[in-house]
Amino acid sequence: MRRMGLMVMVVLALPGAEALAGIQRAQTATAAPEQCLKIVRDYVKRTRGWDASTYMVEGESVGSPGRGFSVMLLAEMGVLLPPGGGQSFHVDTDRECSRVVGELAYQ
Numbered sequence: 001m002r003r004m005g006l007m008v009m010v011v012l013a014l015p016g017a018e019a020l021a022g023i024q025r026a027q028t029a030t031a032a033p034e035q036c037l038k039i040v041r042d043y044v045k046r047t048r049g050w051d052a053s054t055y056m057v058e059g060e061s062v063g064s065p066g067r068g069f070s071v072m073l074l075a076e077m078g079v080l081l082p083p084g085g086g087q088s089f090h091v092d093t094d095r096e097c098s099r100v101v102g103e104l105a106y107q
Contacts, residue, residue: 032059032069036097040069043100066094066101083107
């Protein structure tokens with residue numbers, strides 16, 4: 001009987017552990033490599049003049065052959081903006097993160 005109780009506890013713990021592992025994989029997948037962050041930050045400084053403390057960069061895949069990143073202005077987070085009214089945007093780099101190859105505005 002004791003063994004059965006232990007098995008029930010293990011079976012019940014599996015979905016939670018699997019969900020946690022999924023969250024950790026998702027966080028790792030969106031973490032931007034340091035070289036990519038540098039290229040994106042340099043681009044944002046050059047094109048927008050934003051200080052790095054005013055925005056965050058997160059990996060974002062949109063099906064391009066390179067790498068994609070979301071550049072989110074912190075002041076816009078949690079604020080309801082009209083469609084196309086924000087300044088946050090998306091950038092694409094080449095695979096090696098040696099240069100920015102495209103930019104998309106959020107709608």
